[in-house]
C-alpha cells in the first residue's frame with residue numbers, strides 16, 4: 001500500500017508536489033503522482049512539503065492527511081516593513097514583572113518555535129520548562145556555585161567574564177544570571193545526535209521571536225548554559241532524560257519596560 005494518497009477528483013496534475021519534494025521520491029507519470037521507488041517511504045522525511053504546496057488539497061501522506069494541515073491564511077501575512085520592525089525591536093529582556101506566564105501560552109510559543117528548521121526534518125528538539133520560580137532560583141544558585149569554583153581556581157574564564165563581580169552581585173540579591181525571570185525554557189536533545197545542538201539553537205532563536213511576538217520578554221541564559229556544560233551538579237539538577245543534554249536556555253516572563261527606540265548596530269559586513 002502506498003504511503004501517499006491522491007484525491008483524484010481534486011488533483012489537477014500540476015506536478016508541484018513532485019517538484020518540491022526535497023528527496024525526489026515522487027514521480028509524475030502518465031497517470032497520477034506516484035512513488036518514484038519502492039523504498040520511497042523510507043526516504044521520506046515527513047516534511048509535508050507535498051501536502052503543503054498542493055493548491056487543491058488533493059495530496060495527503062498516510063500519516064499527514066491534508067485535512068489535518070491548517071490552511072495558510074494569506075490575510076495574516078506580514079509586510080516587509082512589519083517584519084523588519086519586528087526583528088529590529090526584539091530586545092533581550094532583563095527586567096521582568098513577577099507575574100507568571102500561563103502554561104498554555106508557554107506551550108503556544110514553544111509550538112511556534114518548533115516550526116524552526118531541523119536538519120533532515122528530524123524534529124529533534126525537546127523542551128524542559130523550569131516553571132516554578134524556586135527551581136529557577138536553584139539553577140541560578142548552582143550557577144553561582146560554579147562561578148565561585150572557577151574564581152577559586154583562578155580560571156581564565158572567571159577573569160574574562162568578571163565572575164567575582166557577578167558572584168558579589170548575586171550575593172547582594174541582584175540576580176545578574178537569570179535576572180529574576182519567573183521561568184527558564186531549555187532546549188535539549190540526544191547526546192549522540194550530531195545535529196541536535198544546532199537544531200536546538202535555531203529553535204531557541206525562533207522561540208525568542210515567538211516570545212517577542214506575544215508581548216513577552218526573553219533573554220538567552222548564556223551563563224547558565226556555560227555552567228550546565230561543565231558543572232555536573234547542575235546537569236543533575238536539570239533531571240533530563242538519560243543520554244540527553246541541554247543545548248541552550250532562555251529566560252522568559254513579562255517585561256517590565258517597553259522599548260521606544262531601535263538601538264544602533266554596527267554597519268553590516270558583507271563580502272559579495
Ligand SMILES: Cc1cc2nc3c(=O)[nH]c(=O)nc-3n(C[C@H](O)[C@H](O)[C@H](O)COP(=O)(O)O)c2cc1C
Pocket residue numbers: 090091092093094177219220221222223224
Ligand atoms: C548565545 C547568547 C548568550 C547570551 N547570554 C546572555 C546572558 O547570559 N545574560 C544576558 O543578560 N544576556 C545574554 N545574551 C543577550 C546579549 O547580551 C544581547 O543579545 C546583546 O546584548 C544585544 O542586545 P539585544 O538582544 O537586546 O539586541 C546572550 C545572547 C546570546 C546570543
